[in-house]
Amino acid sequence: MTVTPGHPRSRLDPEPVPRRDFLGLLSFWTMATTLLFATLGMLRMPRAAVLPSPSKKFRVAIPEALPPGEAYVPPGRTTAIFRDAQGTYAISIVCTHLGCIVKPTPDGFECPCHGSVFARDGAVVRGPAPQPLSWIKVEAGGGTVVVDEAATVAAGTKVTA
Amino acid sequence: MRRDGAPALGQFAHNLREAPRRLREAAVRGGRPTTDRTRSTFVFNNVFLHLHAVRTHRWSLRWTTTAGLGIASVAAFLITLVTGILLMFYYKPYPDVAYDSMKDIHFVVPTGRFVRNLHRWAANVMVVAVILHMARTFYTAAYRAPREFNWLVGMALLVTTLGLSFTGYLLPWDQLAYWAITIGANIAQSPREVTDALGVTQAFDPGGLQRLLLLGSDTVGEEALIRFYLLHVILLPLIAGMLMAVHIWRIRKDGGLAKPPDVDARLGDPPPATYPVFTEAPTKTYHLAAIVRGRTPAVGGGPENTVPSMPHLFYAEAAVLMLTLLICMALSLVSDAPLKELANPLVPENPAKAPWYFLGLQELVAFSAFMGGIGIPTIVLVGLGLIPFLDREQAGTGVWFGGPGGWPLVRNSIAVGFAAALILESFAIQFGWLREWVPGIPQLVITAVNPGTVLTFVYAAYSLWLVRLFNSARAGALGLFTCFLCGFVVLTVIGTYFRGPNWQFYWSPADWPVH
Incomplete structure (x- = not known):
């Protein structure tokens, strides 16, 4: 510390920096860095690597009597399956707005939560939904179909058995 | 401490008698x-x-x-x-x-x-x-x-x-x-x-x-x-x-x-x-x-x-x-x-309703999720946090409705806040919102232009006008805070009492369709 003549050093003055222990500063920053990376490491944990929800792929038999263009929602699932002259197709009934389950109607789908309305192909007609309902992958085989709710396909994709 | 000359047994009895008092004194000095x-x-x-x-x-x-x-x-x-x-x-x-x-x-x-x-x-x-x-x-x-x-x-x-x-x-x-x-x-x-x-x-x-x-x-x-x-x-x-x-x-x-x-x-x-x-x-x-x-x-x-x-x-x-x-x-x-x-x-x-203090936000979310649920709350929180750093004035500290404008300003702001929110909500309920008018409108516009966004702009413009009028940041803050409080009340009341199945407007739950 440079002592200015006429200004005696007081114990209340800040300590001169050069007297600070280099090793002390080094260990402080080592601790800070360690804590930072430990925190970053801990933040990885709450992000699940494997989602615990049950498999979204299932095999289902479509009722023989299902009229063309009418929705069949298998029990416990969130997919509406349709069958018409071009083939079998499936549309998700999870609203793209805030995840409510939409209700199939003769004209399309209606969401009970915030009033979004979708056309028969899932396109948004009115309401706050930002995306059309997604079309779900269907594999036809014999009398049953395999539906994979986790896989989406382009709208209009229909499969024939 | 041992009293001089007292037998240990007597001392023991004395200490035992004194123990509650000493415990109290040790705890509460x-x-x-x-x-x-x-x-x-x-x-x-x-x-x-x-x-x-x-x-x-x-x-x-x-x-x-x-x-x-x-x-x-x-x-x-x-x-x-x-x-x-x-x-x-x-x-x-x-x-x-x-x-x-x-x-x-x-x-x-x-x-x-x-x-x-x-x-x-x-x-x-x-x-x-x-x-x-x-x-x-x-x-x-x-x-x-x-x-x-x-x-x-x-x-x-x-x-x-x-x-x-x-x-x-x-x-x-x-x-x-x-x-x-x-x-x-x-x-x-x-x-x-x-x-x-x-x-x-x-x-x-x-x-x-x-x-x-x-x-x-x-x-x-x-x-x-x-x-x-x-x-x-x-x-x-x-x-x-x-x-x-x-x-x-x-x-x-x-x-x-x-x-x-x-x-x-x-x-x-x-x-x-x-x-x-x-x-x-x-x-x-x-x-x-x-x-x-x-x-x-x-x-x-x-x-x-x-x-x-x-x-x-x-x-x-x-x-x-x-x-x-x-x-x-x-x-x-x-x-x-x-x-x-x-x-x-x-x-x-049906209807699925959040806790009442979130129903104002749910009312906005029913127009677009991002702006209503995240955008506007963030704007409000940032605005609230900035208030003490923008208002560096002295007049009116510690007094109800203190500062330029005072209670008359707050009273007018209550009227403005309620009127703007009610008019905008009535309009949206009566005439629908963007997608009902222009079906092909881009999603980004729907996301951004929520009735809440419009309301925020109206309130902000009113507040800036107050800042100019009174030449005081405190006056603008008084107006803005009052308006947002009124908007919160209007949206919450509508979300709580006037929204029924499919989030449609009903004057009373008695009018809800049976489902």
Whole structure:
């Protein structure tokens, strides 16, 4: 510390920096860095690597009597399956707005939560939904179909058995 | 200590007799709070009480200064703490089992229903008290320097309070809980509306990450329940407790509650029955004060018009605590906490409504999720946080509706705030919103242009006009805060009482279609 003549050093003055222990500063920053990376490491944990929800792929038999263009929602699932002259197709009934389950109607789908309305192909007609309902992958085989709710396909994709 | 010459056995008997008194003296040093000195030691010898100053200004003790709202919030928090721990004896945080344990608490556990009601009502009272407390702080301009930081701590407490209520909402695992949380989690995901519209979701998906962190899965299930439980019973209460300690401590460090400069003249002489102000000359000087640098709020102040915190402040606080408890108990006796049927992930409640204090946001979310659920709340929080840094004026501190404009400005702002919100909502309800007029409109426009966005712009323009008119940032803040409060009330009331199945407008629940 440079002592200015006429200004005696007081114990209340800040300590001169050069007297600070280099090793002390080094260990402080080592601790800070360690804590930072430990925190970053801990933040990885709450992000699940494997989602615990049950498999979204299932095999289902479509009722023989299902009229063309009418929705069949298998029990416990969130997919509406349709069958018409071009083939079998499936549309998700999870609203793209805030995840409510939409209700199939003769004209399309209606969401009970915030009033979004979708056309028969899932396109948004009115309401706050930002995306059309997604079309779900269907594999036809014999009398049953395999539906994979986790896989989406382009709208209009229909499969024939 | 051994008395000279006394036999050890006699000493033993003496010590035994004296043990209760010595235990009391060891725990509570300083004796009965009957003099200025012992009233002081009563406060600063106690780790909890010393969050408060030893002496309290007479201005702070008037009911009209605070209406006791801060302490009412603490009181409601304490009630939820005690009742919450009691509920934890029986509650089991696992889907389906959770619902059964709620039914047990409601129908079987002795006093279970009452304790649950008390927990729920105290939580609601806390939300109301916190909001009113913030309004009080704002309208008395108590956020101004040196109290800016405490205003920010208070905002953190507001968010924590809402978080506590929201996480508690899922725990009953009934239909109400399940669908409110499904909607809430999807609001957390709603930044995807923007990233999807920009086509960058594959690379950058903050919305999806938020939802994943909140739910621990892609649906509301056991992972979500245990996370909400953890947040509700440990993490958020700890955060709230720590923030409250800082909040109350900072009041003391910032020089007590905000007071007008002419406070002594306003107060006049204390009534004769008041415990005399400064009857004893101080016997202790504070050497530490000689070396602490910087300015404390007490420096440069006039003579202090204070009374001992014990009993004046503590008795008042105890009164507020008892009043809060009385209100919560009365409400609990009158109205039961709801418990609907078991959560069913396939059949949404219709209408599915969030807790009442979120229904204003849900009303906005019904137009576009991102702007209503994340955009506007963020704008509001940032705006609130900036208030003490933009308003650096002096006039009106510590006075209700203090500052340029005063009460007439606030009265006009109430009219403007209500009118703008009501007109906009009526228009949107009557004529629909963007997609009804232009079916092919780009999603980004729908996301951004929410009635809430329009309302925010109207309020902001009104506020800027006030700043110009009065040549004062405080006047603009008074107008803006009042308008947002009115907008919040209008949206909340519409969301609560006038929205029915499919979120359509109904004048009364009696008009709802039977489904």
